[in-house]
Amino acid sequence: MIAVEQLEISAGSFALRGLSFELPAGSYGVLMGRTGTGKTTLLEAICGLRRVHGGRIRLEQDDVTDWPPARRNVGLVPQDAALFAHLSVREQLGFSLAVRKQPADTIRQRVEEVAGWLGITPLLDRSVSGLSGGEAQRVALGRALAFHPRVLCLDEPLSALDQDTRESMCDLLESIQARTGVTVLHITHNRAEAERLADRILHLQDGRIETRHA
Amino acid sequence: MSGDHAPLSGSDRRFYAVLALIGGCYVLLLVAMLGADAAYTTPGHLWEALQSPEIRYAIRLSLISCTITTLLSLWVAVPLGYLLSRTRFPGRDLVDLIVEIPIVLPPLVVGLSLLILFQTAPGRALEKFFPVTYAVPSVILAQFMVACAFAVRTMRTTFDQLSPRPEQVALTLGCHRSQAFWLVAFPAARRGMLAAATLAWARSLGEFGPILVFSGATRFKTEVMSTTVFLELSVGNLEAAVAVSLLMVVTAVAALFILRHWGRETALGEPRRS
Numbered sequence: 133m134i135a136v137e138q139l140e141i142s143a144g145s146f147a148l149r150g151l152s153f154e155l156p157a158g159s160y161g162v163l164m165g166r167t168g169t170g171k172t173t174l175l176e177a178i179c180g181l182r183r184v185h186g187g188r189i190r191l192e193q194d195d196v197t198d199w200p201p202a203r204r205n206v207g208l209v210p211q212d213a214a215l216f217a218h219l220s221v222r223e224q225l226g227f228s229l230a231v232r233k234q235p236a237d238t239i240r241q242r243v244e245e246v247a248g249w250l251g252i253t254p255l256l257d258r259s260v261s262g263l264s265g266g267e268a269q270r271v272a273l274g275r276a277l278a279f280h281p282r283v284l285c286l287d288e289p290l291s292a293l294d295q296d297t298r299e300s301m302c303d304l305l306e307s308i309q310a311r312t313g314v315t316v317l318h319i320t321h322n323r324a325e326a327e328r329l330a331d332r333i334l335h336l337q338d339g340r341i342e343t344r345h346a
Numbered sequence: 347m348s349g350d351h352a353p354l355s356g357s358d359r360r361f362y363a364v365l366a367l368i369g370g371c372y373v374l375l376l377v378a379m380l381g382a383d384a385a386y387t388t389p390g391h392l393w394e395a396l397q398s399p400e401i402r403y404a405i406r407l408s409l410i411s412c413t414i415t416t417l418l419s420l421w422v423a424v425p426l427g428y429l430l431s432r433t434r435f436p437g438r439d440l441v442d443l444i445v446e447i448p449i450v451l452p453p454l455v456v457g458l459s460l461l462i463l464f465q466t467a468p469g470r471a472l473e474k475f476f477p478v479t480y481a482v483p484s485v486i487l488a489q490f491m492v493a494c495a496f497a498v499r500t501m502r503t504t505f506d507q508l509s510p511r512p513e514q515v516a517l518t519l520g521c522h523r524s525q526a527f528w529l530v531a532f533p534a535a536r537r538g539m540l541a542a543a544t545l546a547w548a549r550s551l552g553e554f555g556p557i558l559v560f561s562g563a564t565r566f567k568t569e570v571m572s573t574t575v576f577l578e579l580s581v582g583n584l585e586a587a588v589a590v591s592l593l594m595v596v597t598a599v600a601a602l603f604i605l606r607h608w609g610r611e612t613a614l615g616e617p618r619r620s
Binding site: 200212217218276 | 509511512514515516517518519520521522525529530533534536
């Protein structure tokens, strides 16, 4: 569950004030709105990457407003995938578990499980330099899922993909959410993508969020 | 202009010809300059220079001091470049300005300023336990003051050009800031570090003014290759001066070649810019 109450964030001359919404546990929320309305800023605040000047952010039963990103257990998939250029696909997927000092066997099993879900098992020992856009997004998704996050934040992950790849990624996102039950907050400009994936569509406009069931 | 590019029209050819002419003049001048050096000296002069114990000491000191300076410069430039690029703190602009000073200052002034610094009470107190002025540490310090500024500028540009996004993702994956730096930013900056190291090493090899003022030019003590050229010139031994100059050219070119080659090797697997 994501609950945002009277949130205040500012980034330079841009500011969001008194923003509130709630996304129930296990739901798929799609956040829409024009460019420059603060969608990514809001996502960054939920991930703990942006300072909050007022209001609260709760994830499940925890008030995480003042928590560092590492403690929040939120997976992030940015628009450009932001893969770690010096690591292989396998190392990307196991990164969060290695940071948590999990045993090598546990990491290997989890990496193979997540890679199986995403259909990237044949890519595991490749470097990320030659991956296509769709492959890179799958790896970024796997990296964000490996540590069992309670919330998954997707920042326009499909915007740079061609129509066919976008369709298959939508299938994948649906199956991943059904399998893991993770709460998803997904930013997109694509109405068809939103209608297809969302339980709830959140529309950010003029500093306010309107929520409607899809 | 070659390969699979579209055929060039007449005006395109003229455009490239003008570019090539302007650029070519400079390259030609450089090659002519080095060619003149090479033509002036003979293998005998070079051999003679290499046999001289003073010159051998200078070469050894140059190589050792440049390497130490490079390591020190990287040690400072990586954290400072990262701080200047990634963080906003009070006085950041001032720090940014201060670290650029050695780049614009005449090298001689750097040497003089160091000399004056070590004449102050804290400087003199340090010298009692650890002699710096007119000793080998002064050579390294004089090289470091200038070379480090170039290394900091290179590292700052490197981190500016690296997206902070992977580090942010690393934070969400469970990293602290320091882990995000060591596990993500640091490996991604390796090409920049090679560039900074090359630049620092080359600047240190060519450093002359600050060393002459702050370290003196004492044979078998603070003489490096650049001071050898000056000393040999001042006693009228032009052949030895040119021979050592050529050795410096060869050393610098070899260092550039090795580092560039190494840079290409380690750069394999660079990120796909999406």
